[in-house]
Amino acid sequence: MELMRQSGQLLGLTLAEVEKAIQPGRSTAEINALAEKIILEHGGIPAFKGYLGFPAATCITINEEVVHGIPGERIIAEGDLVTVDCGVSLNGMITDSAITVGAGKLSAENQKLLCTAEKALLKAVEIARPGIRTSEISKIIEKTVRKEGFGIVEDLTGHGVGFELHEDPYIFNFFNGKPGPLLQIGMTLAIEPIITAGSPKTKTLADKWTIVTKDGRAAVQVEHTIAITKKGCEILTKRPK
Numbered sequence: 191m192e193l194m195r196q197s198g199q200l201l202g203l204t205l206a207e208v209e210k211a212i213q214p215g216r217s218t219a220e221i222n223a224l225a226e227k228i229i230l231e232h233g234g235i236p237a238f239k240g241y242l243g244f245p246a247a248t249c250i251t252i253n254e255e256v257v258h259g260i261p262g263e264r265i266i267a268e269g270d271l272v273t274v275d276c277g278v279s280l281n282g283m284i285t286d287s288a289i290t291v292g293a294g295k296l297s298a299e300n301q302k303l304l305c306t307a308e309k310a311l312l313k314a315v316e317i318a319r320p321g322i323r324t325s326e327i328s329k330i331i332e333k334t335v336r337k338e339g340f341g342i343v344e345d346l347t348g349h350g351v352g353f354e355l356h357e358d359p360y361i362f363n364f365f366n367g368k369p370g371p372l373l374q375i376g377m378t379l380a381i382e383p384i385i386t387a388g389s390p391k392t393k394t395l396a397d398k399w400t401i402v403t404k405d406g407r408a409a410v411q412v413e414h415t416i417a418i419t420k421k422g423c424e425i426l427t428k429r430p431k
Contacts, residue, residue, distance in 0.1 A: 191376065191378075191417060193280070193281045193282065193283040194283045194285065194352060194378055194415075194417060194426055195417075195426055196280055196281065196283075197234070197278050197279065197280040197281070197283045197284065197285040197426070198278075198285040198287075198415055198425075198426030198427040198428070199426075199430075200228075200229065200232050200234050200278050200280055201276060201277070201278040201285045201286075201287050201415075201427045202287070202426075202427045202428050202429045202430060203228065203232070203429075203430055204225050204228045204229055204276060204278065205225075205274065205276060205287055205288075205289050205427070205429060206429040206430055207224065207225075207228055208221055208224060208225050208248075208274050208276075208289070209274075209289055209291050209429075211224055212266060212272050212274070212291045212293055213266065213293060213294075214265075214266055214267055214268045214270070214293050214294050215265060215266065216265070216266050217261075217262070217263055217264060217265055217266070218250040218252070218259070218261040218262055218263075218264050218266070218272075219261045219262055219263060221248070221250060221261065221266075221272075221274060222246050222247055222248045222250060222261035225247050225248045225274070225276055226239070226246075226247035226248075229247065229276075229278055232280075233280065234278045234279060234280040235278070235279040235280070236248075236276070236277070236278070236279075237277030237278055237279040237284045237286070237355050238275075238276065238277045238355075241277075241355060244258075244260075244399065245260060246260055246261045247276065248261060248274050248275060248276045249273075249274070249275040249276075249288075250272065250273065250274050250275075251272075251273045251275075251400070251409070251411070252264065252266065252270050252271065252272050252273075253270055253271050253408050253409075254402050254403045254406045254407060254408060254409065255273075255400055255401070255402050255409065256343060256346070256384065256386070256392055256401045256402060256403060256409040256411070257273075257275065257346060257384065257401050257409075257411060258399045258400055258401055259273075259399070259400045260397060260399055260400060266293045267293065268293060268294040268295070269292070269293065269294055269295060269296060269297060269300075270292075270293040270294075271290055271291075271292060271293075271296065271300050271303070271304065271408050271409075271410060272290065272291050272292075272293055273288060273289070273290040273291075273409075273410065273411050273412075274288065274289055274290075274291075275287075275288035275411060275413065276288070277355055282353070283352060283353070284351055284352060284353070284354065284355050285351060285378075285380075285415040285426055285427050286351050286355065286380040286382075286413060286415050286427075287380075287413050287414055287415055287427035288382060288411045288412055288413035289412065290304055290307065290410045290411060290412055292304065299387055299408070300387070300408050302338065303340060303385065303386075303387050303408055303410050304410050304412075306334065306335055306338045306340055306385065306410075307335075307383045307384075307385050307410040307411070307412045308412055309334055310330070310331045310334040310335050310363075310383040310385070311331075311381060311382075311383050311412045311413070311414060313330045313331070313334055314327045314330055314331050314381050314383070315381065315414065315416060315423060315425060317330055318373060318379075318381070318416055318418060318422065318423040319373065319418065319421075319422040319423060320372075320373055320374055320375050320418055320419075320420070321372060321373065322372070322373055323369045323370045323371065323372055323373070324359050324360075324361055324362075324370030324371055324373065325362075325365055325366075325368065325369050325370040327348075327361055327381060328361065328362040328363060328364055328365050328366070328370070329365045331363045331364070331381075331383050332363065332364040332365055335363070335383065335385050340385045340386060340387060341385060341386040341387070341388060341389055341390035342363050342364050342383075342384070342385055342386075342390055343363070343384045343385070343386060343390045343392060343409070344362075344363070344364055344390065345392075346363075346382075346384045346401075347360045347361055347362050347363065347382075348360070348361030348362075348363070348379060348380050348381045348382045348413070349361060349379070349380055350377065350378065350379055350380070351378055351379065351380045351415055352378045358371075359371045359379075361379055361380070361381055361382075363382075363383050363384060363385070373418045374418060375418055375419060375420055376417070376418065377417070377418040378415060378416070378417045378418075378426065379415070379416055379417075379418070380413055380414070380415050380416075381413065381414060381416060382411055382412065382413035382414075383410075383411070383412060383413075384409065384410070384411045385409065385410055386403050386407055386408070386409045386410075387407040387408045387409070388403065388405045388407030389403065389404060389405045389407070390403075391403070391404040391405070392404060413427075414426070414427045414428070415427045
């Protein structure tokens with residue numbers, strides 16, 4: 191668990207610095223390079239780079255892009271919703287976290303979308319504790335998102351994380367009718383609401399990685415790795431103040 195904390199601290203630091211760098215006029219390749227530099231300088235390994243052939247340290251998506259965007263020459267523009275999803279392996283333990291940041295001033299709808307995703311993540315973290323089932327997390331995320339009228343991408347989920355980037359159990363962002371496993375002390379989980387302004391239907395682009403909304407409306411992903419503890423849960427990827 192202490193090694194997981196160290197991994198999470200490095201990831202939190204990395205995303206805090208990345209957040210500052212997300213500005214109109216910068217390329218997604220620049221943002222990715224910054225994240226990789228910080229991870230390597232602190233003795234970590236970018237957990238995404240090379241995973242199933244993925245070519246970068248981060249997944250960066252903008253506006254209608256949902257997940258798995260490959261950083262490149264795309265320039266961040268005023269009003270863009272920019273998501274950076276990143277994983278760190280440090281001393282053999284992996285943590286996973288994502289932020290979405292507004293580059294400049296967001297539209298009212300996109301600001302509401304982002305706030306709703308962040309609220310859903312916070313509410314999920316608040317109830318996570320030993321003895322509840324994973325479906326309780328799914329239900330609170332779904333309730334929070336549906337209340338605001340937004341869509342939930344059902345085939346993208348949270349998951350266990352630690353020795354591997356993706357482990358059991360799956361943490362759905364909606365209730366699928368099954369109770370799911372009980373949370374137990376020592377579990378480490380990546381909780382990640384992935385929501386859309388419009389239809390939750392998606393498609394994969396020709397690069398075979400980038401998933402976008404079919405209707406072209408915006409999407410948001412926010413994510414923390416948490417540990418289940420005696421007192422409830424601990425956010426391992428918290429950003430330093």
